Amino acid sequence: MVNRPLLSNRPSWLRIPEPGDFRSPVHDKRVVARLGLFLGAAILILFVTGLISHLHQHPVSWLPFGPEPVWAYRLNQGLHVAVGFATLPLVLAKLYTVYPQFFVRPPVTGWQHALERASVGVLVAATVFQIVTGILNVFKLYVFGFSFTGVHYATAWLAFGAALVHVGIKLPVMFRAFAAGARNLDSDDPGPDRSPNGDATDGTTRRGFLGSVAVATLFLTALTVGQTVTPLRAVALLAPRDPFDGPQGLAVNKTARGAGVEELATAEDWALELVGPAGTSHLTRADLLAMSQHEAVLPIACVEGWSASARWTGVRMRDLATLSGGRPDDPVHVVSLQEAGTSYATSDLPGSYVAHDDTLLALTLAGEDLDLDHGFPARIIAPNRPGVLQTKWVSRLVVGNAA
Numbered sequence: 316m317v318n319r320p321l322l323s324n325r326p327s328w329l330r331i332p333e334p335g336d337f338r339s340p341v342h343d344k345r346v347v348a349r350l351g352l353f354l355g356a357a358i359l360i361l362f363v364t365g366l367i368s369h370l371h372q373h374p375v376s377w378l379p380f381g382p383e384p385v386w387a388y389r390l391n392q393g394l395h396v397a398v399g400f401a402t403l404p405l406v407l408a409k410l411y412t413v414y415p416q417f418f419v420r421p422p423v424t425g426w427q428h429a430l431e432r433a434s435v436g437v438l439v440a441a442t443v444f445q446i447v448t449g450i451l452n453v454f455k456l457y458v459f460g461f462s463f464t465g466v467h468y469a470t471a472w473l474a475f476g477a478a479l480v481h482v483g484i485k486l487p488v489m490f491r492a493f494a495a496g497a498r499n500l501d502s503d504d505p506g507p508d509r510s511p512n513g514d515a516t517d518g519t520t521r522r523g524f525l526g527s528v529a530v531a532t533l534f535l536t537a538l539t540v541g542q543t544v545t546p547l548r549a550v551a552l553l554a555p556r557d558p559f560d561g562p563q564g565l566a567v568n569k570t571a572r573g574a575g576v577e578e579l580a581t582a583e584d585w586a587l588e589l590v591g592p593a594g595t596s597h598l599t600r601a602d603l604l605a606m607s608q609h610e611a612v613l614p615i616a617c618v619e620g621w622s623a624s625a626r627w628t629g630v631r632m633r634d635l636a637t638l639s640g641g642r643p644d645d646p647v648h649v650v651s652l653q654e655a656g657t658s659y660a661t662s663d664l665p666g667s668y669v670a671h672d673d674t675l676l677a678l679t680l681a682g683e684d685l686d687l688d689h690g691f692p693a694r695i696i697a698p699n700r701p702g703v704l705q706t707k708w709v710s711r712l713v714v715g716n717a718a
């Protein structure tokens with residue numbers, strides 16, 4: 316009351332607008348509700364697929380993943396990154412539709428309103444943060460000075476929690492908006508050329524706006540998803556990675572030079588140290604090649620979303636487990652030539668993976684010796700597993716509980 320005369324004396328371009336000043340029908344609750352539904356579904360998919368990826372890398376005994384279906388991790392992480400990209404236009408459109416609400420006065424009317432506004436603040440900040448850092452990460456632009464995975468994981472809980480609170484509070488409004496929208500998105504009162512308060516507008520229609528958002532989302536998806544759905548590779552103009560661009564026709568994330576293993580991996584005296592219940596033995600590459608070889612067509616499915624199938628041959632892990640005196644389904648701890656303690660220098664193969672027909676200590680790729688950047692002299696390849704766990708430049712296998 317006290318401020319009102321002062322505000323109204325301001326020149327019009329300095330006057331703080333009110334929600335009713337925004338005349339476009341795209342700010343209508345029916346548009347807001349529809350975008351909210353798509354965004355909510357996207358956040359749910361991102362949270363679940365992200366959690367699955369996390370659990371592959373940090374397994375828990377009560378929810379073990381197995382090697383079947385072979386393609387599951389590839390689909391999971393491809394979906395995560397594809398939906399991640401698609402979320403960008405959805406978030407921008409949603410922010411545009413709701414921004415008049417920033418000018419609601421008074422800004423807070425009670426505890427429920429305060430909770431709602433706080434959850435929206437956390438939701439917007441966390442989602443925008445996930446999108447920006449997620450996209451920078453898949454383009455390998457590590458401009459942020461923190462570990463992406465840890466922070467992305469923590470922020471995922473914030474985003475998901477805030478989304479749950481927001482949806483819980485807004486559910487009645489959403490139902491009402493959908494009931495109204497179901498009658499007719501464009502012709503329902505106020506009409507297509509009317510703002511939510513009934514004023515004439517610039518002619519934008521709700522349906523037209525939602526259609527443009529859908530086209531932008533599909534367009535962005537089509538231009539990026541070829542890094543996972545390889546038949547669409549030719550149109551993947553914005554995809555961060557061509558999965559077939561690399562030595563032996565397969566992309567590489569970490570090179571031998573980057574991992575600091577060039578010298579050790581090409582040393583004449585390299586031999587695999589096999590530790591098991593029967594003791595420790597050493598197998599040269601010639602020894603490994605003399606064992607029964609098995610071929611498997613399996614994808615490298617990167618945590619960054621790209622994936623590509625390739626033809627690998629090598630020794631079945633279960634043959635190595637039994638050779639070491641263990642059982643064919645004993646778990647195996649894998650150690651690489653990378654410096655101990657560096658990322659992905661070790662990995663663990665649970666018993667179900669060791670026993671699988673296609674879990675190999677791979678020695679060749681596409682019919683040739685493994686390229687150094689693909690893990691020469693020997694690497695792990697197993698079904699339904701993130702690329703970061705397909706340990707390269709293997710130096711040691713520890714079978715069962717042998718230490």
Ligand code: HEM
Nearest residue numbers: 361362365366369399400445446449450468471474618619
């Ligand atoms: C609300 C949005 C998002 C949520 C809730 C979410 C959630 C998650 C979670 C829980 C993980 C597992 C982290 C871990 O392994 O500890 C993950 C991983 C990942 N996310 Fe997201 N994410 C979101 C958006 C995005 C976007 C937009 C992108 C990029 C387009 C993206 C790219 C990635 C990548 C590349 C990983 C793998 C990280 C790694 O293991 O190295 N995410 N996400």
